[in-house]
Amino acid sequence: MTNVLTRLTQRPPAAETRRSAAGRVAGVVLLVLAVVLPFCSLIVPWVLPGTVDVLNSVGTLEVLGLCFVFAGVAVGYDVLFGFTGLLSFGQVLYFAEGAYVLDIALTVWNWPLLAAILLTLAIGLVLALVLGALTLRGQGIAFAMVTLAFAQAFYYLVEDNPGNLTGGDTGLVMSASRLPGFLVGVGNTRNLYWLALAFLVLTYAVVWLVTGSATGRVWLAIRESERRAEVLGFRLFPFKLGSFVLSSLIATAGGMVYLLIVGTVSPSAVASTTVTISILVMVVLGGAGTRWGAVAGAIVYVYLQQYLLKVAAEPSFASLPAVARVPLSQPDFLLGAIFVLFILFAPGGIAGLVARKKEKR
Amino acid sequence: MSTFVAITISGLALGAMYFLVASGLSLIYGLMEVLNFAHGVFLTLGAYAGWAAAQYLPQQGWTFIVTALAATVAGAAVAAVTELLLIRPLYGKPVSQILVTIGLDLALVGLLLGGFGSDSRAIAVPAWLTAVTTIGSEHIPNGDWLSLGLGLAVLGLLTWFLRYTRYGIIIRAGAENRDMVSALGIDVGRAFTLVFAIGGAAAGLAGLLNSVVFSSALVDPTQGDQLLIFAFIVVVIGGLGSITGSAIAALLVGLVQVYVTFYANGGGLAQLGNMSVVLVLAIVLLVRPRGLLGRTT
Numbered sequence: 001m002t003n004v005l006t007r008l009t010q011r012p013p014a015a016e017t018r019r020s021a022a023g024r025v026a027g028v029v030l031l032v033l034a035v036v037l038p039f040c041s042l043i044v045p046w047v048l049p050g051t052v053d054v055l056n057s058v059g060t061l062e063v064l065g066l067c068f069v070f071a072g073v074a075v076g077y078d079v080l081f082g083f084t085g086l087l088s089f090g091q092v093l094y095f096a097e098g099a100y101v102l103d104i105a106l107t108v109w110n111w112p113l114l115a116a117i118l119l120t121l122a123i124g125l126v127l128a129l130v131l132g133a134l135t136l137r138g139q140g141i142a143f144a145m146v147t148l149a150f151a152q153a154f155y156y157l158v159e160d161n162p163g164n165l166t167g168g169d170t171g172l173v174m175s176a177s178r179l180p181g182f183l184v185g186v187g188n189t190r191n192l193y194w195l196a197l198a199f200l201v202l203t204y205a206v207v208w209l210v211t212g213s214a215t216g217r218v219w220l221a222i223r224e225s226e227r228r229a230e231v232l233g234f235r236l237f238p239f240k241l242g243s244f245v246l247s248s249l250i251a252t253a254g255g256m257v258y259l260l261i262v263g264t265v266s267p268s269a270v271a272s273t274t275v276t277i278s279i280l281v282m283v284v285l286g287g288a289g290t291r292w293g294a295v296a297g298a299i300v301y302v303y304l305q306q307y308l309l310k311v312a313a314e315p316s317f318a319s320l321p322a323v324a325r326v327p328l329s330q331p332d333f334l335l336g337a338i339f340v341l342f343i344l345f346a347p348g349g350i351a352g353l354v355a356r357k358k359e360k361r
Numbered sequence: 362m363s364t365f366v367a368i369t370i371s372g373l374a375l376g377a378m379y380f381l382v383a384s385g386l387s388l389i390y391g392l393m394e395v396l397n398f399a400h401g402v403f404l405t406l407g408a409y410a411g412w413a414a415a416q417y418l419p420q421q422g423w424t425f426i427v428t429a430l431a432a433t434v435a436g437a438a439v440a441a442v443t444e445l446l447l448i449r450p451l452y453g454k455p456v457s458q459i460l461v462t463i464g465l466d467l468a469l470v471g472l473l474l475g476g477f478g479s480d481s482r483a484i485a486v487p488a489w490l491t492a493v494t495t496i497g498s499e500h501i502p503n504g505d506w507l508s509l510g511l512g513l514a515v516l517g518l519l520t521w522f523l524r525y526t527r528y529g530i531i532i533r534a535g536a537e538n539r540d541m542v543s544a545l546g547i548d549v550g551r552a553f554t555l556v557f558a559i560g561g562a563a564a565g566l567a568g569l570l571n572s573v574v575f576s577s578a579l580v581d582p583t584q585g586d587q588l589l590i591f592a593f594i595v596v597v598i599g600g601l602g603s604i605t606g607s608a609i610a611a612l613l614v615g616l617v618q619v620y621v622t623f624y625a626n627g628g629g630l631a632q633l634g635n636m637s638v639v640l641v642l643a644i645v646l647l648v649r650p651r652g653l654l655g656r657t658t
Contacts, residue, residue: 087456134643137650141396141601145593146646152590153639156632273590277463284460326475335473336468343461344450 029293037064038190049306058186061193065261067302068196069254072203074248074282074298075291081280082289083211084243090135090147090278093154096271097124098255100172102157103265104165107175116178124252125245132244136237138140148273153261154272170264174259176245183260192261197289200295201258203250205294210246219243223289281339287351295351305331367499368623369616374505376573377512383566383591383599383607384519385440385560391602392556394455399443399462400564400592402469403436404585407565408572409473410435410482412580415485422487429569436565438559443604444557447473449550466586473582481579484572491578504574511570515563516608523604563604592640598645598653608634609653614638 027059073095080086101123102235105116114190135146139289161168166308176184210216217237221229230236269275278301286297308331312319327333346353382404418424439568442619447465451457490507493500523529534541534559543549571588572580595614597611599606622634630636645652 017398017410087459098637134647139650141390141394142597142646142650142652144396146642148590149594149597149639149642153636156635157630160630161633162630273586277467280460280463281467327472328469330475331372333468333471336464336466336471338466340461340468343457343464345448347454347457 004266007231014063016152017153019172020097023292031201034064035045035194037061038193044091044216047307049303051310054191058189061189062112062261063303063306065189065193065196065256067299067308068193068200069257070293071283071298072196072200072257073251074279074286075200075207075256076205076247076254076280078283078288078291078294079207079211079219079250080243080247081283082294083216083223084219084240085241086136087140087144087274088135088245088247089144089280090131090149090151091251092271092275093131093147093151093274094124094251095129095255095258096130096154096158096265099117099259099270100166100255101176102259103172106178107172108165110175110178113178113180116330120256121252121284124249127239128248128252132248134259136240148276149187151271151276152273155267155273156288159267159270167266169267171264171269173264176263179260196257196261198254203253204291204295206246207250215239215242215261219314231338242344260349281335285339285342285349287349290351291350293349293351300350301335304335308334363497366645367501370509371503371505372616372619374508374512375575375619376510376612376614378472378567378570378612379591379595379615380512380608381515381563381570382588384515384604385563385567386592387526387596387599387602387604387607388519389560389595390530391556391604392539393448393553394533395448395456395458395462397557398459398460398589399465399469399492399562400560401467401585401589402473403440403561403564404568404571404588405470405473406439406585407432407436407568408580409477409482409571410565411572412482412484418485420485420487422489424451425487425490428484429566432565432569433562434565436568437562440561440564441554443551443561444554448557452550455577457583469585470582476574477582479581481581481582484569484578484580486578487574490615492574500575508570508574511566512608512611515566516604517560519604522559529573532556541603550561592637594642598652600652601650603654606652606654614641617641 001300004018010335018203040063043053044055045053048055048057048060049063050057050061051060054060054128061124073091077088080088080091101120102116105119106110106113109116111119111172121306129148131150133279135143137148138146156164159169160166166172181283182188183195216227218234221232226236255270258270262269265271279298282298282301284293285301286295287293308328312329319331320328342349350353382500385403386397386400389395389400389506409427411432413551414428418427443462446457451461486653490503491552492529494506495501523533525636531542531549532555535552539549566590568580568585568592571584572578576584590616591596595610596607599610600612601606618634618638625633625637649655
């Protein structure tokens, strides 16, 4: 047992450390650029998702904020899927819990922000512990489908508008009366942008620390072979539950930041299974089990989705022939097709492509 | 009491439709261990094929058979092409196979949304289908009988096929031990394509049935994906890979959903029937983690 633990906690070989050092420098540079971005009113034609071609316009900052939120949630999902090898289809449940409970506490019950946040996290923790313990009884595919079913039950619940809390199909617009002034109003979009960025950085740091620890090594062992890890003497259940709870809490926190940025929640936007599918696609597109891959995948996914919607809404788009217009007007079609191509030809995702390029060098 | 009979029949009819969806999923999973997310879009495409066929057909009672055939064939064709183009290159990588079906579902539903918009289309249905048959004092919609009949027919056909035909035996053997079957010189790949086509055919038919009987003859691009979640629940309750288990679970789920929706509607929660299905799933998994008739190894 001790022997195994030492082996599991061993540092990676020197070559790998060197390679990741270059990656770390790139990461820090990108982070600094992201922090100062709201101060740059550069004019960038064509590629921005906002309606104006200015880099720090409200529209673009909002989209980038969303990118960061989902990047954080995707890194959280990577803990469960990429590092522990557990394929859950219920991640949206915790995201939706974060957005809905915070919204209800602020808007319907008029709670102060801090108390509302603590309540949301507490409910998220209990939910993840209970449902994690229950769903982890199922193995492999059964686990996937049961998590899906519970998330769907939550979707039905919020759609039903119990006690007039959730607003049913139309959702619930957040009341800003309990928020501090610097988070309210179009003029403060950059503060929300930084909030989302802070959420991503914090999430990334936590996931980086935990996946690098002894616990993280056991997760990898579970991913590679549950049976072997079990034979080595580990009780797997606490490790699996730990991975599940960490991943879920990150999703809950992401849901809260999402609410603050978007200002409203609805079943189809935050509680439907399509959100889980998007998160899964982001992680796989970026490269599961690599952390930064999930970030890259999420940013590419959300950015493309918002950008394509903007392009499809442009007047000149309507003059395209139907053969081109119909598929191009649907981000889901393009993202789905790109995803299929990646699975077939680049199963390691974006991170895998980068690693392959480095090896050739 | 008599209302109880009518409710029960409608629950069984709903269960029969769930079985049509779940049988294909279960068959594919049993042989190939692929959880087919694209099954949802196979359902939807079947319903759209039926809608398209009904557009061009004269409105007579018998033409519904052609509509149903169109849905079945469309489902089978799309499924077979999916297996050949997307699943086949990924043999031996079960997670990638699941992921590729997710991508396909995303892309095809997107394409349908682009082509048809998010509004529903009405499928032309013959008069006999919307009529009711009166037994004693009870009025039972003919759609319910159709669903029950199709469910029984597909259960019978699948059981016969798996038990007595050469390919059925290959499929059962392949589900037990795929490597051994290939080692005996049998082309398992062809059996895979066949299983996908059969599952797709059942899905196409189920998609049409779901539209004409359970969704007021309407079809929309996301219908199949909503139904798919119930099919997943049925497959897990029944035990992955077991056709008989799926049949029992489908009826159970259909009945629970209809009873709860009908008798507990005073609770004010319109979706309580759907939520109770998840509760049944949770209970079954607590008691029997592998489902009712799941394999124990």
